[in-house]
Amino acid sequence: MIYALIIITVIILSSAYLYYKPKPKTTKNIFNAEYYRGLNYLLNNEEDKAFKIFAALMDVDSSTIETHLALGGLYRKRGEFDKAILIHQNLLSRPTLEIELKNQALYELAKDFHSAGLYDRSEKIFKNLSEIKSYKESCSEHLLKIYEVTKDWEKAIELVKSMDTIFINNQQTSPLLAQYYCEISDLYNNQNQTEKAIAISKKALKTNPECIRANYQLAKYYSRNDIRISVQYYYSVIIQNKNFGQYIVGQIISLAKELKNSGMILKILTTVSEIKDMPFIPDIYFFLLYEKDKDTAMTYINFFDRADLVNNFIITHTLASTEEQTDADSIIYDLVNSYKNIFSSRYFFICNNCGYKSNELNWICPSCNTWETIVPKSVVDMMEDGRSSE
Numbered sequence: 001m002i003y004a005l006i007i008i009t010v011i012i013l014s015s016a017y018l019y020y021k022p023k024p025k026t027t028k029n030i031f032n033a034e035y036y037r038g039l040n041y042l043l044n045n046e047e048d049k050a051f052k053i054f055a056a057l058m059d060v061d062s063s064t065i066e067t068h069l070a071l072g073g074l075y076r077k078r079g080e081f082d083k084a085i086l087i088h089q090n091l092l093s094r095p096t097l098e099i100e101l102k103n104q105a106l107y108e109l110a111k112d113f114h115s116a117g118l119y120d121r122s123e124k125i126f127k128n129l130s131e132i133k134s135y136k137e138s139c140s141e142h143l144l145k146i147y148e149v150t151k152d153w154e155k156a157i158e159l160v161k162s163m164d165t166i167f168i169n170n171q172q173t174s175p176l177l178a179q180y181y182c183e184i185s186d187l188y189n190n191q192n193q194t195e196k197a198i199a200i201s202k203k204a205l206k207t208n209p210e211c212i213r214a215n216y217q218l219a220k221y222y223s224r225n226d227i228r229i230s231v232q233y234y235y236s237v238i239i240q241n242k243n244f245g246q247y248i249v250g251q252i253i254s255l256a257k258e259l260k261n262s263g264m265i266l267k268i269l270t271t272v273s274e275i276k277d278m279p280f281i282p283d284i285y286f287f288l289l290y291e292k293d294k295d296t297a298m299t300y301i302n303f304f305d306r307a308d309l310v311n312n313f314i315i316t317h318t319l320a321s322t323e324e325q326t327d328a329d330s331i332i333y334d335l336v337n338s339y340k341n342i343f344s345s346r347y348f349f350i351c352n353n354c355g356y357k358s359n360e361l362n363w364i365c366p367s368c369n370t371w372e373t374i375v376p377k378s379v380v381d382m383m384e385d386g387r388s389s390e
């Protein structure tokens with residue numbers, strides 16, 4: 001069936017090409033007996049024999065070149081990279097190949113190498129071809145994909161900076177650059193070079209002030225020695241995307257647990273509780289209740305519409321879990337833990353662009369390859385999403 005499709009496509013492409021192209025002298029030979037014999041071999045899955053015939057045809061008839069380019073492209077799409085490479089290399093071995101056709105064959109070959117994971121060879125060809133004006137944009141896009149997959153962030157930055165466009169691979173360049181800086185920041189952080197990591201995350205934020213990831217990184221880095229600055233960055237993340245609210249509040253509370261500094265945390269959580277349109281976050285209620293007073297906690301709860309079923313459900317469970325705690329001295333963290341037993345604090349990470357779901361926070365979606373489209377969703381969020389999509 002797939003072979004039949006290939007054959008049909010090849011025939012259509014060939015016919016269209018022959019029909020529209022000003023006819024060279026050799027055209028009359030193209031659908032000669034040999035050509036049909038080649039197609040027959042293809043139909044019978046005898047590809048090697050078919051290729052021998054096509055290769056021989058190419059030697060005598062330059063007007064079949066475009067057909068072979070199309071055939072090579074089809075093999076690449078099917079994942080048969082070795083065959084695609086063979087076809088395109090075969091074309092390039094012709095000494096009399098016109099320059100434009102040669103570039104086209106090179107471009108196809110570079111795509112074959114790219115698809116086959118032979119990034120060095122692919123990069124080399126794309127780089128050379130990008131010197132030609134008409135190839136610059138598409139080759140740069142391929143090169144960027146290669147740098148992303150090989151995690152060569154310095155080269156990716158250099159390439160994006162060298163381009164005059166605001167968009168590349170359907171993404172805006174400033175947010176893209178910011179992500180590359182964040183990647184480098186991660187590397188420094190993994191090598192315990194916190195100062196360098198901080199500097200480069202700040203660079204990311206300067207390149208794109210909307211970069212959530214840079215704020216998140218800075219919050220993490222500063223949490224080691226300056227909690228005041230850390231919570232400011234955490235707060236920025238919540239302001240930038242409310243989907244991060246509950247997730248970040250969880251992290252702020254963990255921080256308080258580590259540092260035993262509830263004053264600062266209380267202040268930030270109070271501020272978070274006052275953000276307009278923030279969903280109900282049980283952790284905030286617990287904090288207000290045990291670090292401040294019951295009235296403040298209840299004011300926070302009453303702020304939400306109890307007629308809303310999801311809110312009502314969470315609030316009821318939150319209150320129920322509070323009642324279980326009778327020991328007046330129990331500290332907030334035990335309560336939060338008890339809440340977590342009742343109400344799973346497990347998070348899913350969902351891509352807003354393609355719906356990809358995973359258990360860890362990726363800043364580039366492994367499925368659709370877009371940056372910063374993944375947001376944390378608690379079990380409650382998932383309930384709410386399910387309800388709103390009904």
Ligand SMILES: [Zn+2]
Pocket residue numbers: 351352353354355356365366367368369370373
């Ligand atoms: Zn996605």
